[in-house]
Amino acid sequence: MKMDQSNGYEYHAETFIRCRSKGTNGVGAASVRRWGKVLPPKATVLDLGCGTGDPVSRALQDEGLALYGIDASPSMIQLFRQNFPNAPAACEAAEDSSFFNRQFDAIIAWGLLFLLPEKKQEIVIRKMANALYTEGKLLFTAPSQKMKWEDAITALESISLGAQRYKELLEASGLLLIGEFEDEGGNHYYHSVRPALAQA
Template identity: 60%
Template structure:
């Protein structure tokens, strides 16, 4: 059973078209966010894929990065790109990394690929895995919507801004900012209070 939401089946195409551009969409937004973290902060990259551009930006900014992704092919690419960064091949919602504490957690292009209950569970797990003052950044459309993922054809669901804000608050996270990048990806920037 494919636990990667279709990404293992399209891993070669993903790596070719989206997993090698260190300056891809979102890189500048992630860099700006990372610059607000303390030097050497420990960051968990949920749905890390190949690690490019998100993990690369974080590592370039001096962060210690842990990655998790359910696609064996994407995890192998991550290992090749970042030989010293710990990475686990497992579904994000079952990641053992949530048993650790992190200064920050990022989920770029991931949550909306998952069912609503799984999204809520990940937000709660992320909150519990953050140190007090820890930051959580994720992307998801600000409108409630459902569509088929362009690459995998699988169903994607945005819960919408109001629902994401409620889930963050329920998890003990305070939303500090919402913004969009050059690719019109909508970001939720929260902190554990």
């Protein structure tokens, strides 16, 4: 039997879809929309762990950005494709995605990294960095504190490496952390850029 690459989210897809806000008014949508406004017109944006695309991908699409989606849950990527029929999408684990063979103007990973074991988080951060063009932007969420907790939907262990470790991983991957902030739901964001000198 094939291992579940979705960190328990395929089994609980129906619950997640029911709980996650639809449209562009869900938790985090306003913050993502503000981020999207600073990207170049029609920038290519990879939504890593996109789920159904609501509300994060929806907010980015509303800003006129060119979406790509990756999610390891077959049920959720099917809905993403229905919601965004013109957006290339792949049902893959983040750490193994074929989309990392190309480059993007921006990458977002909302509510994903801390679902992965520490080593996989490190791999994904490195791959995201390598998949950004010069001056490309990366935005991801994870608690600023180093901590472990039980995921509310899957009951599996979630792991935040903490702000200091994430900063170290970003710098080691050639990215510059340019900001941290929180949204109305208490989600902590890390905003980084790939500076021109970081790419040979």
